[in-house]
Amino acid sequence: xxxxxxxxxxxxxxxxxxxxxxxxxxxxxxxxxxxxxxxxxxxxxxxxxxxxxxxxxxxxxxxxxxxxxxxxxxxxxxxxxxxxxxxxxxxxxxxxxxxxxxxxxxxxxxxxxxxxxxxxxxxxxxxxxxxxxxxxxxxxxxxxxxxxxxxxxxxxxxxxxxxxxxxxxxxxxxxxxxxxxxxxxxxxxxxxxxxxxxxxxxxxxxxxxxxxxxxxxxxxxxxxxxxxxxxxxxxxxxxxxxxxxxxxxxxxxxxxxxxxxxxxxxxxxxxxxxxxxxxxxxxxxxxxxxxxxxxxxxxxxxxxxxxxxxxxxxxxxxxxxxxxxxxxxxxxxxxxxxxxxxxxxxxxxxxxxxxxxxxxxxxxxxxxxxxxxxxxxxxxxxxxxxxxxxxxxxxxxxxxxxxxxxxxxxxxxxxxxxxxxxxxxxxxxxxxxxxxxxxxxxxxxxxxxxxxxxxxxxxxxxxxxxxxxxxxxxxxxxxxxxxxxxxxxxxxxxxxxxxx
Amino acid sequence: xxxxxxxxxxxxxxxxxxxxxxxxxxxxxxxxxxxxxxxxxxxxxxxxxxxxxxxxxxxxxxxxxxxxxxxxxxxxxxxxxxxxxxxxxxxxxxxxxxxxxxxxxxxxxxxxxxxxxxxxxxxxxxxxxxxxxxxxxxxxxxxxxxxxxxxxxxxxxxxxxxxxxxxxxxxxxxxxxxxxxxxxxxxxxxxxxxxxxxxxxxxxxxxxxxxxxxxxxxxxxxxxxxxxxxxxxxxxxxxxxxxxxxxxxxxxxxxxxxxxxxxxxxxxxxxxxxxxxxxxxxxxxxxxxxxxxxxxxxxxxxxxxxxxxxxx
Numbered sequence: 001x002x003x004x005x006x007x008x009x010x011x012x013x014x015x016x017x018x019x020x021x022x023x024x025x026x027x028x029x030x031x032x033x034x035x036x037x038x039x040x041x042x043x044x045x046x047x048x049x050x051x052x053x054x055x056x057x058x059x060x061x062x063x064x065x066x067x068x069x070x071x072x073x074x075x076x077x078x079x080x081x082x083x084x085x086x087x088x089x090x091x092x093x094x095x096x097x098x099x100x101x102x103x104x105x106x107x108x109x110x111x112x113x114x115x116x117x118x119x120x121x122x123x124x125x126x127x128x129x130x131x132x133x134x135x136x137x138x139x140x141x142x143x144x145x146x147x148x149x150x151x152x153x154x155x156x157x158x159x160x161x162x163x164x165x166x167x168x169x170x171x172x173x174x175x176x177x178x179x180x181x182x183x184x185x186x187x188x189x190x191x192x193x194x195x196x197x198x199x200x201x202x203x204x205x206x207x208x209x210x211x212x213x214x215x216x217x218x219x220x221x222x223x224x225x226x227x228x229x230x231x232x233x234x235x236x237x238x239x240x241x242x243x244x245x246x247x248x249x250x251x252x253x254x255x256x257x258x259x260x261x262x263x264x265x266x267x268x269x270x271x272x273x274x275x276x277x278x279x280x281x282x283x284x285x286x287x288x289x290x291x292x293x294x295x296x297x298x299x300x301x302x303x304x305x306x307x308x309x310x311x312x313x314x315x316x317x318x319x320x321x322x323x324x325x326x327x328x329x330x331x332x333x334x335x336x337x338x339x340x341x342x343x344x345x346x347x348x349x350x351x352x353x354x355x356x357x358x359x360x361x362x363x364x365x366x367x368x369x370x371x372x373x374x375x376x377x378x379x380x381x382x383x384x385x386x387x388x389x390x391x392x393x394x395x396x397x398x399x400x401x402x403x404x405x406x407x408x409x410x411x412x413x414x415x416x417x418x419x420x421x422x423x424x425x426x427x428x429x430x431x432x433x434x435x436x437x438x439x440x441x442x443x444x445x446x447x448x449x450x451x452x453x454x455x456x457x458x459x460x461x462x463x464x465x466x467x468x469x470x471x472x473x474x475x476x477x478x479x480x481x482x483x484x485x486x487x488x489x490x491x492x493x494x495x496x497x498x499x500x
Numbered sequence: 501x502x503x504x505x506x507x508x509x510x511x512x513x514x515x516x517x518x519x520x521x522x523x524x525x526x527x528x529x530x531x532x533x534x535x536x537x538x539x540x541x542x543x544x545x546x547x548x549x550x551x552x553x554x555x556x557x558x559x560x561x562x563x564x565x566x567x568x569x570x571x572x573x574x575x576x577x578x579x580x581x582x583x584x585x586x587x588x589x590x591x592x593x594x595x596x597x598x599x600x601x602x603x604x605x606x607x608x609x610x611x612x613x614x615x616x617x618x619x620x621x622x623x624x625x626x627x628x629x630x631x632x633x634x635x636x637x638x639x640x641x642x643x644x645x646x647x648x649x650x651x652x653x654x655x656x657x658x659x660x661x662x663x664x665x666x667x668x669x670x671x672x673x674x675x676x677x678x679x680x681x682x683x684x685x686x687x688x689x690x691x692x693x694x695x696x697x698x699x700x701x702x703x704x705x706x707x708x709x710x711x712x713x714x715x716x717x718x719x720x721x722x723x724x725x726x727x728x729x730x731x732x733x734x735x736x737x738x739x740x741x742x743x744x745x746x747x748x749x750x751x752x753x754x755x756x757x758x759x760x761x762x763x764x765x766x767x768x769x770x771x772x773x774x775x776x777x778x779x780x781x782x783x784x785x786x787x788x789x790x791x792x793x794x795x796x797x798x799x800x801x802x803x804x805x806x807x808x809x810x811x812x
Binding site: 253265266271272274279281286288289290291292293 | 501502503504506591592594595651743746747801802804806809810
């Protein structure tokens with residue numbers, strides 16, 4: 001079976017535990033049925049964590065607390081904040097960051113890396129296919145009905161030539177680890193995935209706080225992300241353009257991810273532009289500078305499809321530039337990601353990704369999907385509607401933890417509501433079993449306790465696929481919570497991929 | 501540099517300068533009025549309003565005047581409104597200014613808002629004015645030392661000195677050229693100097709013997725005093741030179757002509773001639789030429805028609 005090959009056992013049972021269970025620091029650390037990232041069932045640290053565990057035991061609560069304060073202060077000074085909108089004005093909060101790193105062994109990372117590479121290649125082939133020849137629909141592998149009814153399908157993209165046939169050049173895939181220790185894909189984010197700035201700045205802070213630990217553990221670097229992103233964007237320049245001008249398009253300072261946009265633009269040394277800075281003339285895009293209009297060749301856009309061009313999409317959008325889509329069609333400017341990529345991260349389409357991989361690459365998926373029931377299928381829908389308390393139900397086009405129902409934690413009213421919506425518009429929903437996301441030790445409220453985590457690695461695709469070893473480990477900081485989104489009480493952890 | 505960014509830097513700086521000027525005018529007026537009988541205070545407040553380009557108050561009600569100058573959210577020239585506008589512009593360009601500049605400006609804004617000025621309470625007004633004075637010294641110092649003196653800096657400087665040249669011209673106009681019922685006396689002249697942070701400097705240059713013509717000399721024509729109109733125009737000239745050096749064409753020539761004319765009108769003027777002639781027209785001319793420069797820079801670098809950009 002490809003599954004066991006693809007996911008080698010995390011623990012080597014022959015190696016005896018090196019340390020007795022920890023006194024003090026980990027007292028009262030209770031495991032659930034979920035996989036724990038640091039401890040095996042006997043509360044012994046797993047191999048990749050042994051050095052960290054040993055070093056942590058040298059620290060007292062007081063020292064940990066001090067380090068935590070140092071880290072928070074550093075985040076605050078760097079301005080690593082997100083904006084919360086209140087009654088009168090917006091306040092800035094620091095992004096909650098957990099002190100204890102999440103560790104991934106070299107062998108585990110190898111699987112993730114190969115699995116994500118395979119996935120981004122297949123997803124790009126799918127996008128090229130459905131906007132051109134539609135073979136996969138013709139061959140009845142993916143039902144056309146699901147593709148064409150997707151809210152993020154863009155008719156305007158049919159037949160548009162995209163540089164290097166790369167539609168998705170920045171992907172943020174959410175992985176979760178199941179009780180057996182296996183990583184599976186929870187969802188693909190193919191539109192404008194965010195969070196990478198937290199990964200980068202979190203690492204910077206951790207290096208200041210735990211320099212010795214870094215040296216001892218042998219952590220692979222991630223600092224090259226910005227350079228890799230820049231060369232990815234450069235590789236996607238329109239044909240014949242050797243020295244492209246690249247910009248980052250942001251919705252503006254009031255966007256909650258503005259910090260990240262500014263951060264990345266600065267790191268790459270490119271202009272941070274808003275729609276109103278752009279002018280389209282004769283199907284070419286320019287930015288308005290004090291020295292006149294400067295031609296723009298590649299736009300790393302952090303604005304959703306709908307808002308990019310009021311002439312082609314939403315007329316009420318003031319975030320984009322009129323005529324941008326026409327210039328894009330004409331091939332004078334590259335948008336990364338391309339338009340219409342949202343069709344492939346629709347949660348109903350997601351269910352077909354393993355089939356896509358088989359269809360386009362003739363390979364078995366290296367990373368599996370979570371079992372997913374399509375409500376579009378009448379039988380499955382009826383089953384789920386009658387057993388809502390057992391499922392997680394998600395709206396297909398939503399992200400950020402919105403529009404979903406977690407069965408076991410839901411109320412009678414919530415279920416009734418969901419049932420009505422489900423039956424009214426089955427195409428718009430999928431259902432998944434409730435997953436026991438893995439837990440990792442977190443330093444919360446002065447002691448160490450397990451919290452659920454996921455992992456979002458960032459995959460770049462220009463002339464080749466590159467993935468910086470690591471990603472954003474998101475933590476559901478509320479006890480028992482399964483929701484890791486920052487908008488709903490989530491935080492992050494530094495993610496260490498080991499050299500060996 | 502993006503035009504939008506240059507524009508925000510310019511207005512950040514201009515609004516900040518306006519808040520600073522307004523605080524000094526309120527401070528000086530308050531101090532002047534405390535030394536006088538109440539009967540003339542209305543006129544003095546009306547003059548303060550005129551100096552800040554606002555219509556005179558309803559019957560010279562001092563509380564109303566203070567409210568409009570200090571804390572009126574609807575009046576875009578009030579201290580608090582100007583700080584809010586400066587901060588709003590800074591927020592758009594946090595990547596261009598230094599972190600310290602943002603911090604200073606943000607802190608000052610929150611302090612000013614938090615003070616909650618009560619116009620009936622003289623002390624609360626003085627607290628606001630003192631906070632702005634301190635905050636402005638810090639902001640200017642931090643800007644000077646932490647922001648790269650590149651193109652963005654030129655727009656910051658241009659905003660600051662354009663605002664200052666206009667403000668000081670209007671102050672002088674209010675004192676010299678507008679016929680007032682009450683003759684200006686020593687205390688009034690002290691207030692004028694204080695409005696420009698110029699009292700110490702005046703004493704150093706001319707001794708404490710207050711003479712209107714000398715005051716005009718210092719505030720209008722002195723080439724080295726930072727609050728004089730002449731000095732401000734010289735700084736504008738330097739900034740404009742740097743801004744226009746990268747561009748060619750008609751706009752550059754036009755801007756060069758206007759600033760050149762303005763400089764020489766100040767460099768070759770003498771106070772006796774100005775006082776004998778039409779000082780009001782002269783000061784009015786300075787303000788008009790500053791406006792013309794503002795418009796020319798805006799048309800050439802910020803909001804230019806794209807047809808022209810393609811010709812050039």
